[in-house]
Amino acid sequence: MSHLVVVGAGLAGLTAATDLALAGVGVTVLEARERVGGRVHGVEVAPGSWIDGGAAYLGDRHTDLEKLITELGLRTVPTAMTGQSRFVLGGGGVSRDGGASPHGGASPHGGASPVGVSRDGGVSRDGRFPPLSAVALGELFDLLTELVDAVRPEAPWLSPIPDDQTALDWARRNLGHRDAQAFFPLFLGEMMAADPADVSVLHMAFYLRSGGGVRYLNAFEGGAQHSRVEGGAHQLCQRMADRLADRLGGAVRLGTPVEAIRQSSTNATVYGAGAEFRCDAVIVAVPPALADGIELDPAPPMPRKTEMTAPGRAVKVHLVYPEPFWREQGLSGWSVNAGGPLLSTVDDTPPGGTPGVLTGFVTGREATRYAALSYPEQRAAAVAQAVTVFPGLPEPAAFRVNNWVRERYSRGCYAALFGPGDWHLLGPHLTAPHGRVHWAGAETSTEFFGLMEGAIRSGHRAAADILRRYQ
């Protein structure tokens, strides 16, 4: 084994490339974009001040990620929030009395307290959960926990959980209470950027299990959103790429989208941007929709995706203000807005305290609609909503949008959504090499699937597979 090509300079590809370069293998990383990082992407909100436009969060179970952060001389900052949350469950076509609204709406059922409801339906209160029936939400989490406990994490396709029905089918059958029905799509959007109609029941259960369970995946403090990388997670990829090129003798070629890979019994050739790269083996470390678009000769026995595989439906927007004004009002910046488009917002202000950054998540079905809007329309909708949720906010100084749904070289975020039948068909082959072509990426890890931690673990796994096989 003397030379390897890695397709994709995200966390997975760069991790694999680093491991192999350290083992003495010559490595060339081919990246379609003019930047490294993939779904990890920095946004500069003020000179020298960066936040995460893509993947952002980590928790204490993300051990490989924590190790990488330390190794690269970076640090984490806690996401701890102080102040009250804002909940708007009445606007944007969602009726408070239920009616014909598909979302149902808030109902002061069974002791749920509609504390301080203002005319627009906005409520300020402690905690991150909307003022819906706590008992109904508890029943939803009980049901999800039962499903999660039934997942076989090493071989999800063997789990006794339906793979031929969608999470929407499941919700219709199992969620009796209107508040649970209203909350479920918001929860699934936040957890996995999915519309309930996108994912099989098995994929929903698997994803929640893979990420550490319902509580861990949902929690900021003590959970998967405990902290973020100080100065932005994109530095991980930049520093890995620099280290690879400067110290480990590897090469990272930007602007080189790979179109085809041909292989013989003795070698492989990767074609992209008019160039050819001869090597002994290849690691394809891009999301399934992109991996499936690479022409392989000979053709693989299995596709990387099916017609049921959906893109992760997330658009992340950033509203930049001179200061985090909401803090002066005793608010945390966290909000839940059933009517969208920003289904939730979070205070993303850098540790220095300026500028004030409100990051909004548009997920699930809402993201499909929002992604199709023009930039001015996206901006107008986000600004209008920010003012509804946080009354008194001025016009933002800047508005940035990361439209991951339309992003050509990601095709969705947080991760690919496995639809009905996908796990049974694709699952057993996710990590199986096709001749000299190996697979990595956040969707090839059954641990922390779709997360930065999963991407890193997949890179280590692919590199170890190659070293075992060829040396």
Add this chain to the structure above:
Amino acid sequence: MKVEEVSAIFGRVLELGEVGANADFFALGGDSLLATRVLSAVARACGVELSFDDFAGSPTPAALALRIASLP
């Protein structure tokens, strides 16, 4: 509900063995999501539907049992 029954619910939801009558749910690692699961279990066991605010004001098995008993 008896205090021991509420303790048993705390223990199951928090995935802990024993939970004392005066142990604080949030100090034991509970959060608002897990609190809703305690409330659904209480509703199943005795038909009383408490709100999250009820729980936040009585986050120990003893206090929660008292709160349940105080309701009509």
